[in-house]
Amino acid sequence: NIQKMSGINDETSAITNATTTEGNRISGTKRSNDGGAGEQESRPKQRTIAQLDRSTCSAGPSTTHPSTTIFALNTYCWDMILSYLSLSEQLYLATSNHQLKMLFEALQHRYKIIGESDIGSIGEMELQKLLYIVGEHVISYESPLDPHSGHDQHLWILRDYCPNLRHLKMSFRRPRWNPLLKLKSLTSLHASLHFTDEGLYKDFIISLSDLPHLKKLKLEATSYTGDGLRALDKLEYLEIGNQRGFDASILASCCMTMKKLCHLNMGENTANLEAEDFRVIVRRGKNLESLAFSLILLEGNVPYDTVHQLPKLKHLQLWYRDNKFISKSFIEKLIQKPGTPLESLILMGNTLKLEEVDAICEISSLRELFVSAKQMQQEVFYV
Secondary structure: OHHHHHHOOOHHHHHHHHHHHHHHHHOOOOOOHHHHHHHHHHHHHHHHHHOOOHHHHEOOOOOOOOOOOHHHEOHHHHHHHHOOOOHHHHHHHHOOOOOOHHHHHHHHHHOOEEOHHHHHOOOHHHHHHHHHHHHHHOOEEEOOOOOOOOHHHHHHHHHHHOOOOOEEEEEEOOOOOHHHHHOOOOOEEEEEEOOOOOHHHHHHHHHHHHOOOOOEEEEEEOOOOOOOHHHOOOOOEEEEOOOOOOEOOHHHHHHHHOOOOOEEEOOOOOEOOOHHHHHHHHHHOOOOOEEEEEOOOOOOOOOHHHHHHOOOOOEEEEEOEOOEOOOHHHHHHHHOOOOOOOOEEEEEEEEEOHHHHHHHOOOOOOOEEEEEEEEEOHHHHHO
C-alpha cells in the first residue's frame, strides 16, 4: 500500500540510501562482517521501500534485479513517490543512481510540459539536469516574461536537449537568439522583446521565418512598430500585446500575405488603423475565425461594423470606452451575419446600456457571452 510510505521521515534520503546500497550489492561489492552495525541501520529503510504492494508496484519478474528491490518499481509507483518530493529533491534522487530507469521514465512523463512554477523553483544547474533527463520528451517550455530574468540565456540548453519542443514562452533581450532558430519543431512562440537597439526588433521577427513549422505567434514588444511582420506568411495565429507603439495599419498588409490566418488579435492599444486598412482586413481575411480589436483609438470613419461580412467569423472580442461605445446597429448586423454563425462575444469596456444588452440577447447563435463593464444599468441584471 502506497500509504505505508508515510513512515519515511526523509523521503529523498531514504530512497537514495536504498538505491546506493542495492547498487553496491549488484556490482559485487562485498560487505565485511565487521560492518554489521552500519548495515543493520540501513536495512529498515530498504524494507520500507521494498514493502510497497507488489501487485501495484512490481514491474514483473526480472533476471537482473529481485522484484522486492527499489529497482523493480514501475513508473506508476515512482510517480506517486515523486508527488511527495519537491522538484529539487526529485532531481537529486534521479542523479543519485543512473540504474533507476523507471524513475527517469516517470520524470520524462511528468515534465513533458515545463511551466513557470517549475523553472522558478530550481536553480540553473538543476534546470540543466532536468532538461538533460527529460530531453526529447519536452514539448512545451514556459519561462517568466520578466525582462530582467535573463532566461533567454538557456536557449542553448533547449537547442541541445529538446529537439521536439513545440511551444516556447520566453523574454528576449540579448542580441543573440540563433539557438532559437535551431528549434525546428517549434509551432508556437510567445515572445516578449526588450532590445536596446530598435533595429533588432525587425531582425528578430524576420529571422522567425527560418522556423518552418511556426504557426502561432503571440508578441509583446513595447518599442516595436510591426515592421517586418508581414514576412511571416505561414502564420495561422497572430496576437499583438497591449503595449503602445504598434502601428496597426501594418496588419492590413499582414492579412494580404498570411493566407492561412485564422486568429487575429490586434491588442487594446493599437493605433493608426485607417478606414481603408480595416476594409482590407475584412476583404482579405476570409479565413478569420477569431478577431479581437479595440474601438478606443479608432477614428470615427473606420467601418468596424463591417466585421459581420467575415464569412467564417465565430469569435469576436472588442475593447471600448464611453466615447467609443458599441452601437445598436453594429449588434443588429451581427444578428443577421451571413455564413458561419457567431458563437462567442467578449466585450471589455466601461458602460453598457440596457438597449445594447437587449440587442446582444437577440444573437441566438451565441454559446459564450462575456461582458466586463464597470457600470451597467440595474435592469441589465434581470435580462
